[in-house]
Amino acid sequence: MPNDASPPPQPPVGRAPATSQAEKLRLIDQAITHKQLHLDAHINLHAFSAYCGLRPREVSTLINTYHHKHFFEFINYHRVEEVKRRLTENSQETILEIALQCGFNSQSAFQRFFKRLEGITPSQYRCQAKRCGPPPAPALS
Template sequence: QYSLDKQFLTWTEYVSSALETMRIRNYLKQFSGRIHLTAIRDPLTGIYNRRGFEELSSEIYEQSILHGEKFLLVAVDIYNLHEVNRKQGSSVGDKILMTVADALSSSCLGNEICCRCNGDHFYLIGSYSYRFDAGRTHIDAIQQYCNQHLEEREFGLHVKLLMSYFCEKVNQTVSLAELIAYVDHIISQKQLEEEKQLAYWKNMNTLRQKIYSRPQENWNIADMAQMMLLSRAYFQRLYKQNFGVSAMSDVIAARIAMAKKLLANGQNTLSEIAEQCGYHSEIYFMQQFKKETGMTPTQYRTKGNME
């Protein structure tokens, strides 16, 4: 009664083959899922890559239309990442990328995802009954996280993020591609403005070096603004924004610094020093020197000789 007939052995063989086939199919399904997950994930940051963004953003966009919810699209660009890579190396640049990705991930709600596209460009997308200030709230949270984790002294320069957002109800009349183009256009405008500001800063810095190297020249706002091809009001505002002092205050500081050097030498008369520092009146020079330093040129020279 314990003997196994041929029919039973054949049946067990078929069952074993069927179970093994099921095991292989399940393994291949899981393996295929892992391959797909790897294909849509960014290997450096762990968030979705461009392929993942293209697949999932369409689903979220359609969901927002279907449920009548607001569609959220936040774009983030690391403006000076190329400069960081050039000066500090790609390892530092990778750390910045991972930090920005963490900032987006930490600000994501359960119905949102974040993606890294085109190297230094990120998106955060979602569909929900958002408040009117949801986009601004996300941007502030991302900026605050990066301010805490991207310290200037660690990276040698300030890491600047350019951000834009869209958060409104959508319908079929507006395509997802148009919304992406909209937020990217705002980023492009901000990039142009940053480049313009950088060019202004370089020109301003060159001008400031000239002021300190040649303080005796007849520096005035009209001529300096003309050199920068700016209006007088905008030039003065930009100069103070870049250096923290007004242009004419810097001229006075440069002249006083030159006067201190000449007084320390002790070889020139006050009249000669005043002329070499750009003052046409010895009396005005003495008055301004005392106002800026708290002592007369003679007292400063005497103090220097005593030291």
């Protein structure tokens, strides 16, 4: 989702309440993998929870317990993963453009979180990714 001021995501209509923890975790996973709510710069625990059809405290507890992260760490982790994916593509976009498209609100927050997770800067990551592509296939004789 781009950085626009769009209304909060709405949950699918007619969804039955999730009952098991596995079902609730599946809903959280779908909010990331299918709906890509982490790319929305304005996402918060309440909007995320509403999309999943769960209570905010429930979502927070599940993320803490099963992903060992607080809500925004969880969101930013998925944002960084998307940034990394895009940095490895042959894109003409700047690192800042990619970071903003992936939901980060500022360059400093993005740089800080990326380096904390990866141990290198986004520029270093992009450079390494372009130089260290897959090894060449062995020549067939």
